[in-house]
Amino acid sequence: xxxxxxxxxxxxxxxxxxxxxxxxxxxxxxxxxxxxxxxxxxxxxxxxxxxxxxxxxxxxxxxxxxxxxxxxxxxxxxxxxxxxxxxxxxxxxxxxxxxxxxxxxxxxxxxxxxxxxxxxxxxxxxxxxxxxxxxxxxxxxxxxxxxxxxxxxxxxxxxxxxxxxxxxxxxxxxxxxxxxxxxxxxxxxxxxxxxxxxxxxxxxxxxxxxxxxxxxxxxxxxxxxxxxxxxxxxxxxxxxxxxxxxxxxxxxxxxxxxxxxxxxxxxxxxxxxxxxxxxxxxxxxxxxxxxxxxxxxxxxxxxxxxxxxxxxxxxxxxxxxxxxxxxxxxxxxxxxxxxxxxxxxxxxxxxxxxxxxxxxxxxxxxxxxxxxxx
DNA sequence: CATGCGTGGCC
DNA sequence: TGGCCAAGCAT
Numbered sequence: 001x002x003x004x005x006x007x008x009x010x011x012x013x014x015x016x017x018x019x020x021x022x023x024x025x026x027x028x029x030x031x032x033x034x035x036x037x038x039x040x041x042x043x044x045x046x047x048x049x050x051x052x053x054x055x056x057x058x059x060x061x062x063x064x065x066x067x068x069x070x071x072x073x074x075x076x077x078x079x080x081x082x083x084x085x086x087x088x089x090x091x092x093x094x095x096x097x098x099x100x101x102x103x104x105x106x107x108x109x110x111x112x113x114x115x116x117x118x119x120x121x122x123x124x125x126x127x128x129x130x131x132x133x134x135x136x137x138x139x140x141x142x143x144x145x146x147x148x149x150x151x152x153x154x155x156x157x158x159x160x161x162x163x164x165x166x167x168x169x170x171x172x173x174x175x176x177x178x179x180x181x182x183x184x185x186x187x188x189x190x191x192x193x194x195x196x197x198x199x200x201x202x203x204x205x206x207x208x209x210x211x212x213x214x215x216x217x218x219x220x221x222x223x224x225x226x227x228x229x230x231x232x233x234x235x236x237x238x239x240x241x242x243x244x245x246x247x248x249x250x251x252x253x254x255x256x257x258x259x260x261x262x263x264x265x266x267x268x269x270x271x272x273x274x275x276x277x278x279x280x281x282x283x284x285x286x287x288x289x290x291x292x293x294x295x296x297x298x299x300x301x302x303x304x305x306x307x308x309x310x311x312x313x314x315x316x317x318x319x320x321x322x323x324x325x326x327x328x329x330x331x332x333x334x335x336x337x338x339x340x341x342x343x344x345x346x347x348x349x350x351x352x353x354x355x356x357x358x359x360x361x362x363x364x365x366x367x368x369x370x371x372x373x374x
Numbered sequence: 375c376a377t378g379c380g381t382g383g384c385c
Numbered sequence: 386t387g388g389c390c391a392a393g394c395a396t
Contacts, residue, residue: 045392052382052391086380089395123394143392163375190392199390200384232388259379318387319380359381377396384390 001156002214004176012212013178013185019208020188025050028057033183035109035134036067042126043090050194056085067107071098079356088261088356093121111135124166133183140173141186142166145193150176151225152197152204152215161228233323237271239293240364241331242310245346250333252344259319264352265361267344268326269293293329301342305331315367317360324360328367 004012024030027050029041040060044053060081064070070078073095082091097119101107110116111134116127128141140146147160150169158165178185196207204216215221243250243266252267254260274292275281277299284292290307297305307329314325339345 042392047380047391047393049382049391084381086382087393089379090393093394121394125393129392141392144390145392187392194392230389261379317380319378321378375396379394382391385386385388 002154004154004212008212009176012176012209015209015212016188016192017178017181017184020184020191023208024184024188024191028054028061030187033134035130037061038130038134039122039126040094042129043094043121044085046090046126047087048085052085056081067098067101070095071102076355080354083356084359088263090121096120097122109134112137113139124170129186132177132186136182138174138177138179138182140170140177142169142173143190144199145190145197146173146186148199148225149189149193149197152202152221153209153213155214155218155220155224157226159228160225161230231321233318233321235323235325237314238324238326239269239271239274239307240265240315240326240328241267241269241293241297241305241307242328242368243267243305243331243333245333245335248346248348249352250339250342250344251347251352252342259322260358260360263358263361264344264347264355265358266328266364267297267342269296290329301339303333303337303339303342305333307331310368310371312367312371315360315363317363326360326364328364 027041029037031037041053041057044056044060063077063081064073075092075095078091078095079088082088085091100119101109110118111131113124113127113131116122116130117124122130125141125143128139129143131137131139132141147165147169150156150173151158151160154172156168156172158168160169192207192209196203196209197213202221204210204213204221207213207216210216213221215224241250250267251264254263254265256262271289274289274296275284277292277295278284278288290309293307294305297303308331310328310330312328314327317324317326
């Protein structure tokens with residue numbers, strides 16, 4: 001890692017901000033510095049690309065124009081507005097924080113990093129972003145861009161996958177950030193990280209700060225940032241039960257915590273759970289597995305079903321850490337069946353269209369439609 | 375501190 | 386295709 005002199009720091013600030021003034025992106029949330037606008041955009045932008053966020057942001061602001069509107073929103077309406085963005089706890093934390101702001105803060109925003117971090121869903125990065133952009137606090141906002149940009153500029157060898165590395169970057173950037181224009185400085189770094197100093201195929205030769213990019217100047221840019229690799233998603237196999245009656249589907253509501261919390265999907269049976277019912281799981285044939293699925297549904301929910309494969313390849317969906325393979329089964333259920341022990345209910349397509357559904361469920365419906373049509 | 379948590383895009 | 390990345394946070 002190298003260190004800059006005070007002269008170099010001042011030259012870097014001017015070069016960066018001159019470039020930002022001339023070439024910074026015109027984004028919907030940059031029309032003003034309203035903390036509500038900054039906040040919503042920053043939460044949406046977590047682990048999500050700008051191009052994806054723009055239409056969501058526009059619709060969100062039209063639906064929930066103020067903190068008060070968000071605080072009072074129907075949760076189902078809120079989730080529908082977030083549908084497809086992923087990481088749905090972001091939306092739930094958003095409303096939790098809106099209620100905190102209205103009820104505990106009487107609508108007055110905390111303006112410091114520590115004050116902002118007390119709000120649900122606001123961590124060190126988002127607190128720094130709001131504090132600097134909305135309240136002109138000279139604090140860093142260290143996201144993936146800042147990690148990547150400064151790792152290359154200064155040849156910082158610390159592993160950015162390690163949580164403690166954040167402290168190092170915050171200290172380094174705190175000395176470099178322009179105290180006169182901290183919000184613009186932080187946003188300029190992000191624009192730089194998403195244009196010239198990208199993760200893959202950077203274009204540092206044409207970057208406005210190439211003279212400050214020590215990794216590039218030394219011809220070792222591809223070594224930075226240093227980042228430990230993550231384990232690949234674990235494959236998991238499920239049966240998805242398609243149970244229809246009177247133009248309705250029997251849908252299951254997922255638990256209130258964990259993956260796709262509270263979302264509605266077809267009843268899903270983990271293949272592993274079904275195999276546990278056999279004393280010799282390694283010898284179970286595909287036909288016998290279907291019987292085990294029927295047994296498991298009977299044991300778990302007191303429902304008698306008969307299942308038949310719908311055909312086609314399993315529907316696959318990859319999450320950050322899991323890869324699901326869902327085999328659809330056409331299931332028939334006694335229409336007088338007692339659903340008291342089943343965590344779900346009958347829903348029509350119209351009703352399903354009104355609520356937020358995860359992408360996985362959308363894929364499952366698409367598969368059914370393609371089979372039905374064929 | 376390590377792990378869990380969605381989705382889309384790119385090569 | 387699989388692997389990696391994209392304006393992270395809660396627990």
